[in-house]
Amino acid sequence: MSTETNPVPATESFTLRYQQPSDFHQDAVELFTHLERDAVQFAGKVKQPIAFREGLATLFAVVSSDYRYVPKDRAAYTAFMQMRRSSQNQGLAKAYRAYFDWLLRNDPQAWLILDPIISVHPDGLLLEVFSKDEGCYAALALDNAFFETQGQTQFGTTHIDFSQELAQGIEQIRSFRDTHFTVGKDAVNFKTETAPALPDTEVIEKRIQVPHTWIRGLLQVQSASQLPSDTFFLKPIDLYNALRHLRLHADIKGKKRGLRIELVPNQPPRLVLEPKDVVIEGSAEPYQGKQAKVIRLWGRRRLSLLKRFLPFAETIEVQVLGNGMPSFWILSGAGMSLTLAVTGFTASNWSQALNFDLLLPRRTETLKELKTVVAALQKTYVATLEDLAADTQLSEQVCRTALQQASQQGLVIYDLAHDVYRYRPLTQEPLDMAHFQFRHSAEKLAYDLVARQKAIRPLQLNVIPLEGTEIAADITVKEDKRDYLAKLKLTEEGQISKASCSCHQIMTHGLSQGACSHLIALRITYAQQQANRNLSIITHETRLLTRRHKQQQEQIQVTLNQKRLLISRELNQQNKQQQFAFNSVQEARHAYLGKIAQLELSGFIEG
Structure with missing residues (x-):
């Protein structure tokens, strides 16, 4: 381009x-x-x-x-x-x-x-x-x-x-x-x-x-602490058991190295260490969420950085944002607390960094409320959201939006351990935010392509059960007077496992120099489409749900295929399948969504 x-x-x-x-x-x-x-x-x-x-x-x-x-x-x-x-x-x-x-x-x-x-x-x-690898x-x-x-x-x-x-x-x-x-x-x-x-x-x-990527990563991690998250609690002995197993067992090359967290309402959280699925049962209070879910995290070895502080921790609160997204581990003791944020990727992992970028708000305009809120916080240095709303006579939603933007500009930090906002300018002089809006020039061009009319043709989606989703689209660049064919394959956790493009950069260097603007534009467009997805019009979809019985897992795969509903159940290495045919796609879709809701109520978690 x-x-x-x-x-x-x-x-x-x-x-x-x-x-x-x-x-x-x-x-x-x-x-x-x-x-x-x-x-x-x-x-x-x-x-x-x-x-x-x-x-x-x-x-x-x-x-x-x-x-x-x-x-x-x-x-x-x-x-x-x-x-x-x-x-x-x-x-x-x-x-x-x-x-x-x-x-x-x-x-x-x-x-x-x-x-x-x-x-x-x-x-x-x-x-x-x-850390300088942007990992924690x-x-x-x-x-x-x-x-x-x-x-x-x-x-x-x-x-x-x-x-x-x-x-x-x-x-x-x-x-x-x-x-x-x-x-x-x-x-x-x-x-x-x-x-x-x-x-x-x-x-x-x-x-x-x-x-600039390092500074931007620091600002983003601090801004991410204010996003909605799933919260659960562990006892120090639970985290110690996980770290002990990682210390005694080396990672296996080519095998999965994630940390799965299984959250079921009214049950203690479970930590599952891949690839052998070693289960560590939580001994703290049960998970208080309303929906069962499984969240897979990366960068589990970085948790070993907590080993020296762990004996002084009395409680551990964990906040997770989603699969592969940052997680916050808050260790609280007598008169002190330590918050560790693990991003799950290094500075060179462009696919996971892009997923992180898509998670955060991108408001760059100056809000007059921002100056009001920051000025109020500067007087007291520390304040809760309720106190700031009362001092500035602004609603809590407006204050929260202003604080989120101030955090991305390096002026404010949210202290998770104490649930307060702090006035903390990163540098003496304000940062030039034009340098930190985009990670690099390819990302800036990608957002420009997404904003153009008809630059990106309708996405071609191919859902592969248990593997992920293949995405492809033709992207028109009027400056180059040609179309580019960009393709991505996303795993179920949102990672990019395969990428290709017909542009000169990818054809010559592959992904060694990072992603091109066309691949980034394709990923952004798909994320926007998924955010606005309407469940009332889906015709093809597959979901995998799991329920654990001690060390064994019961898996159910539910597939909607036009007018047909397929249910596959696996337990003790025995597989049972059911297939239902309906008179219309609407009836099949209603049965599909109803079956998923029924399974979640009975303790199954998706993933």
Whole structure:
């Protein structure tokens, strides 16, 4: 497609400047904040040192995690070791500066993440991190009761210096020694007088090139926390059993590696580990939803990042958005909570990322209500939806819409653990949202094609029972003066298992350079059609429903085929089939929908 478009910058430049590197010295954790952001200050004595240590260690595990495949490269390691030897006697601050300068010159893609974000609010502290593979986000909330506050507290949001050396120092925290915690541009109390630090008074500067996709992923995960979801509860021992099984049993190449969650009303939730369908029965309260369902998640190995915090959790609340969509795991303990959001895909998984994009609202216009709501929240830093509606004299629906948009702009965050909204600007200056509206130029062209009249011909759908749906359509691009034939095959979970297009990009490079605008336009059109699907006009459809009897499954496949209704039941490896013929398609459709409703009431779940 040869439409003229303005190139969109691929990265956002951030320069983070700190007076000193954050340090752990004399049982004091000192976090130095960004010099060019508003001043934030906090100091206090930690009441639960071990829980504090494990919470910070979990954050470091998340921010340093990267599940993308990286081939071994000894040349980069050799160059790094040479740099390290040449700067080992320069003192702590100069060594840090030499390291970041070396990264910028030799491997600018190695440090793609921003330092953690810390917010000091009237009710406590919130620390946030996001992995550079866009796979998981974590937020550690520490209530005021977690500390014995000392000195003056200044509310606000900023970045903090967080490094491998600091993480190693935090490991020295012990329960039999008092631990102090300070946040500020300068050391609030307990100033360090270490020999390596004394000669170094230069400001530490990190120049980071962060991809727009990373920032967009962070904003999207935080925005997704406000979407409708299915909620259930687990006990820590339930999650421990799942993690223990994953630790003792390696994944089998070529086999399914998902985590299935079976939710049946008034029954405890069940975790099913593929491919051997190992069932872990939940021991918490029963699921309170009205409809039985099964939800399949990916990225289950990322849950192992919670292992160090798990002993301090008293309850676990899980919120799931759907098959392959982000899931939120909220671990709550005494005076603290940890929220882990698992997206289920890495930055390179374009098909799952596209499914995630389609889930979120795409309102980009400026709402006057947005400024009103954000201004009200800025005064109090923390507020519930009801309080904001009362303060602004707006309805809760209008406030929720404004907060959703403010979250996508990096101004507001929704705290799932406390059910409150927080004023938390991601950067000092507002982000240019034109850079984050679309993931890349192909996506922008795809939405342009969808908006055009008659650019996409009627979709050709072929439903394959137990496999998925094949979608095809001719797409007319007037700039190229030709039609393109785009084809997709979606699995039952919404994943794209096969894709092809007659355009030059796909014919030459395949999917190695990502999807073309025609494939993305086809997927968007199908999603819009499914969202507006009218059950009263369907003539062909197949659904699979399952009911579990301990370790055995009873499966029923119900198929509508014009005037015929086919029911196939499988239990104990025995298959029974029934077929009904009706005088009209309407009668067959009515019987088909009635049978599905009857099965769901008797405990069957679709999937």
